[in-house]
Amino acid sequence: MNSGELLNQLLIDLQSLFRTSFRKKKFTLSQINLISSIPINGIDMTSISSYLGIDNSTLTRNVNVLIKQNILKRDVNPKDGRSKLLVLTSHGMNVKLEFENIIEKIGNKLLKNKVIVDSDQFIDMLDTLHWEINKLKLK
Template identity: 30%
Template sequence: MTNTNNSQQLRELVKTLVRNLGVLEKSEASCCGITLGQCHAIVEIGSRKTISLNELAELLNLDNSTMSRTVNNLVNQNLVEREIDPSDRRYVKIKLTKEGEASFHSIEESMTQYFETVLASIADDKRDQVIESLQLLVKAIKNNKCC
């Protein structure tokens, strides 16, 4: 197969993967009463316990204004709270509330169960290969930003 054919095949596979995971994530997020963006924000905040708005925006590859609107909505839903750093009043830390923690754990449990099922459907001798290949793909994508 030529490089062009390989790159087209990779593009189609990644497109299909993104679409399939997007459908999964949207259905999971909507059952929690939050948007997909809010779901991603809750997962990242919950994983780190506290994070700045800038760090969160960078992690989710969003601009600060979009991230700020997302966080405002989460604050209004009592899922996250802002805490001003006493040593630098310009630095605002974001952390989950009790309700946010519950949402985070619910999302994590659902995703863990789903991906355990997915992994179980892959032959035992191919699982490590799939994980390694995805790690290589993610690294290559990060190192070669598009557009």
């Protein structure tokens, strides 16, 4: 299997694993990614759209659903007083924490596998892969 095929299969398998792990939470994978990506101090729509690689209309639909569920809110950006930031509500922070715990459990299950001998080396390799993917996104 070449690197492109392997990356594609890894993406499909991770998406499937996440969907299965989050099934009881009643969120779409896109909503899970959005909630998991919002920093504590909030983020503007353009930045999160770019980070997630989705268009504004898709983001707006997801944001509106999550606002209705009291997970997100739009706050005025304190830096300029005009633009809006997406911010997690207290309920949203709890949901994000639940998501982080589920994701951590997935990671721990992978690391318990005897095929992965050195967990620190595996984490370093994932970190390097993440860095390389981000560099490609910036080109």
